[in-house]
Amino acid sequence: MTDPAPVELQYLDQPSDEHPDAIPLVVIHGLLGSADNWRSHLKVWQTSRRVIAIDLRNHGRSPHAEGMSYAQMSADVLALMDKLSLSRVHLLGHSMGGKVAISLARQNPERVASLVVADIAPVAYEHGHDDVFAALARVKEGQPANRREADDLLAEHVDSRPTRLFLATNLVRSEQGGLTLRVGLDQIRNDYDAIIGLPSGDAAYQGPTLVLRGDESPYVSDAMLPTLREILPSARVVTLKQAGHWLHADQPAAFQQSVDVFLSAQRT
Incomplete structure (x- = not known):
């Protein structure tokens, strides 16, 4: 192959x-x-x-x-x-x-x-990004209208404000007007063992x-x-x-x- x-x-x-x-x-x-x-x-x-x-x-x-x-x-x-x-x-x-x-x-x-x-x-x-992946998945699910809403969703899983600000760099405005992830979260999670x-x-x-x-x-x-x-x-x-x-x-x-x-x- x-x-x-x-x-x-x-x-x-x-x-x-x-x-x-x-x-x-x-x-x-x-x-x-x-x-x-x-x-x-x-x-x-x-x-x-x-x-x-x-x-x-x-x-x-x-x-x-x-x-x-x-x-x-x-x-x-x-x-x-x-x-x-x-x-x-x-x-x-x-x-x-x-x-x-x-x-x-x-x-x-x-x-x-x-x-x-x-x-x-x-x-x-070792595995160490479960909270980050959960936070991004929550944003993907929640479809926030703005960055304040996105930060509230991220905060459900990530306490660190600097980490949330870093994660928020992966947000872009969708055609529908809300915020969406540009990162391939599913693909990253599926092969996380290779990454670590x-x-x-x-x-x-x-x-x-x-x-x-x-x-x-x-x-x-x-x-x-x-x-x-x-x-x-x-x-x-x-x-x-x-x-x-x-x-x-x-x-x-x-x-x-x-x-x-x-x-x-x-x-x-």
């Missing part, structure tokens, strides 16, 4: 007038995120290179499709790189997007000049790698570092202070600076 065709991903493309020949940076969001979450960072990074931020399948403006394996998602990204004639890129992935980036780098190292992994390790995690599982690929990625983690996040614990270094042997691990899992939102300046310093040191 042949593998299903890759999904044609939507993306934001920010060219760099000052450095058009620099190796581009491809940014991959995490679970329930989108390219839109990265707009402020793109403006900073495009001063030194072209930046492309991707909407993964079942996220943002990209199509909905069954299957959330890392082999499938990394194939989607590779197909977009081919479409845009990007022979070699720097890859940055946060959370689930970090595992997509690791998968692509392991399977196609010649296409990856360097790798930035934000607050995720190449390990299997291991990245795809068999070989280690030997290229330059920066791993950024938040000091208030459990996603890249010290106990995970030996496994991380087996798969990413060149990784430099940097811990951002006063940052949780959404470290790029908690400490945007420190995050941007860490990425800038790392990329500026890459000469290939």
Whole structure:
């Protein structure tokens, strides 16, 4: 049986007038995120290179499709790189997007000049999104007329206001005038085990790698570092202070600076 065709991903493309020949940076969001979450960072990074931020399948403006394996998602990204004639890129992935980036780098190292992994390790995690999925399902069922009603529905399952604000980025206005989800919730839930599982690929990625983690996040614990270094042997691990899992939102300046310093040191 042949593998299903890759999904044609939507993306934001920010060219760099000052450095058009620099190796581009491809940014991959995490679970329930989108390219839109990265707009402020793109403006900073495009001063030194072209930046492309991707909407993964079942996220943002990209199509909905069954299957959330890392082999499938990394194939989607590779197909977009081919479409845009990007022979070699720097890859940055946060959370689930970090595992997509690791998968692509392991399977196609010649296409990856360097790798930035934000607050995720190449390990299997426990289930941890039941409340989030329940909250989004409640919004889907409740068909809120406005964002205040949507927040009330989300609050039935999620206490954290910042988390609810993040989830609300997945709401768009429907043709009927109410708010609806643009995320492929059913497809994500159906293959959630793949999302919390291991990245795809068999070989280690030997290229330059920066791993950024938040000091208030459990996603890249010290106990995970030996496994991380087996798969990413060149990784430099940097811990951002006063940052949780959404470290790029908690400490945007420190995050941007860490990425800038790392990329500026890459000469290939």
